[in-house]
Amino acid sequence: MTNTERSPRRAATEARILDAALDVFADHGFRGATLDGIASAAGMSKPNLLYYFATKEEMHVALLDGLMDTWLDPLEALDPTGEPIEELRAYIRRKLAMAQRYPRESRLFANEIVQGAPRIASMLSGRLRALVQAKAAILDEWIMQGRLAPVDPAHLIFAIWATTQHYADFDVQVCAVLDSDDDARFDTALATLEILFIDGLRPRG
Amino acid sequence: MTNTERSPRRAATEARILDAALDVFADHGFRGATLDGIASAAGMSKPNLLYYFATKEEMHVALLDGLMDTWLDPLEALDPTGEPIEELRAYIRRKLAMAQRYPRESRLFANEIVQGAPRIASMLSGRLRALVQAKAAILDEWIMQGRLAPVDPAHLIFAIWATTQHYADFDVQVCAVLDSDDDARFDTALATLEILFIDGLRPRG
DNA sequence: TTGGAATTTTTCCATCTGGTCAAATGCTAC
DNA sequence: GTAGCATTTGACCAGATGGAAAAATTCCAA
Structure with missing residues (x-):
């Protein structure tokens, strides 16, 4: 042992x-x-x-390995037995909360991926791909049942990642444009994202 | 002279x-x-x-200065006299095309901003903020007229930035998850983003 | 052609940085 | 208390890197 x-x-x-x-x-x-x-x-x-x-590399690896679980938790929690719209709303909420609570982790991954993921390529095409494919299957099922608009499931997940992590990775830009670093920006973000993802921009007439 | x-x-x-x-x-x-x-x-x-x-810094500044105009073009082109939904659809299309055609530029800015924008902070709170505020005013007007769902305009712009630039900045991740680097991913992305932003995930019953 | 300006390269340097080594210090079981 | 192990540090090293100097070369106008 x-x-x-x-x-x-x-x-x-x-x-x-x-x-x-x-x-x-x-x-x-x-x-x-x-x-x-x-x-x-x-x-x-x-x-x-x-x-x-x-080595420095060893530190980096230890960080990435140790944080990946936490990082993927919100998506893992997507429940195939739940109500589609509410599941996705909850996923967006969890992911945005993650960006708010763990911005350093988000930027760690962002740095790595923007520069071509030289040190985590295998994780992306391994665990990450597997998880997305598993969850995409659930989304596809929901779409076939007519309980979700017919979008590409993987790209839907990308969109949720992008919009939520934006508030961690691009925080300085967000704060600069809003001219404020009040935590309230996360509430406004959540409200906006929910409307966007659930009902879209077209006014319901 | x-x-x-x-x-x-x-x-x-x-x-x-x-x-x-x-x-x-x-x-x-x-x-x-x-x-x-x-x-x-x-x-x-x-x-x-x-x-x-x-100096290396001078090169970097020359790049950022020279590319900012091109980078903001798609948003500049948002037309206050146009039809709101179509204007936003066109903006998404332009911005995604930008990510596809100029991924290096996108990643240049992404690198800079993720690390706290130490060299372009003034541009963010200057030109960028001014442009966003100007366009947000247009969006607000459209919302007041009931021609657009009531979302926060700045955060709507953030969402469009995030989702489109994702296909440049996180390209390796996108390709790893999709297990393909076929250019078709941009078409699927566009179709998905249009549905999401315009009509949302809730099935129209 | 030729003189001077623009451009390019060879050589070099000071600093930073990842990492090593051996010595010193702290801690704990006996 | 003390032997032995774990932890910590100061001094050091080799390579990488941003940049300087100056010589060499190219280019162009007269």
Whole structure:
């Protein structure tokens, strides 16, 4: 049996490092992040960092691996036995809440993917694709039953990802355009997205 | 009179450099881009680059400044005298075409904004905000006239940006999930986005 | 053709950065 | 208390990178 048990002390230090690394990676991307920056954010020396994670890459991988589950949770929770419109409304709500609560995680992934996902390509065509295909099958079923407008399920998921993560990844732009960084922007966003996705722009006459 | 005229030769070389720089900046972000990489992509020596642009930053600024106009064109073209639904449908079409034709430009901006827009903050709260506010006024007018569902205009614009630029910025993810890099994804995307934005997911009964 | 300006390259440098090493310190079981 | 292990750090290194200098080459007008 491999010893996967780590002392609580070690686990706590690793968590502190990963939290600092998340800050720095989200703000500067993998290449832009420096070990000095992460060490300083974690309140320790650079060699001490490398005592816990042998390389910068290892830190990055640990972050991505550890966060992927949480990141995909909202989609996992899409319930095939639920009412389609309400399920999607709830999914949008969960995903937007995720962007609000975990903006660093969102920007970590965004940085990685915008630059061609050099370090997580396999995850995209593996877990991620599998999950989307599974959920797309549910959406297709709903569409066939006439309980959902006939859209491409994968692209619908893309649209929900794009609009919700926008409030994390492009937050500085959103705040600049709105001329405000009041948290209320998330409420307005949710209201707008619900109307858009559920009933669209055409006035119901 | 300041001499803003540059020889055609110089202009051509500058254009060649900026094209190479766009490649590299889009792929690696500002920090990740190297002068060696840009020089190599432009087919010239590094010091020769610096003969035309004194610093890496200057190249980056030249790119952002030069591309902002093109980038905002689709929104500029929103016509207050047009039919609201058709205007927005056309805007979505233009913006998606932009993402398809100019993915590098989209990723250049995405890289910059995800990392906090350290070099274009003023543009965001200047030109960009002004343009959005101007167009939001048009949308508000349409909403007051009952020709558009009552959504927050700025957030509607955000949603259109997010969904269309997604096909440039997150292209590797889109292709990985779809398991295809066929150009047809843009057609499917357009069809899906039109249905979503115009009529929403709720089946018309 | 030729002189001077524009362009290009070779060489070089200072700094930053990921990572190593050995020494020092702290912690815990006995 | 102390032996032995875990943790932490200061000093250091090699390669990458942004940029400077100056020489070499090309181009063009007269």
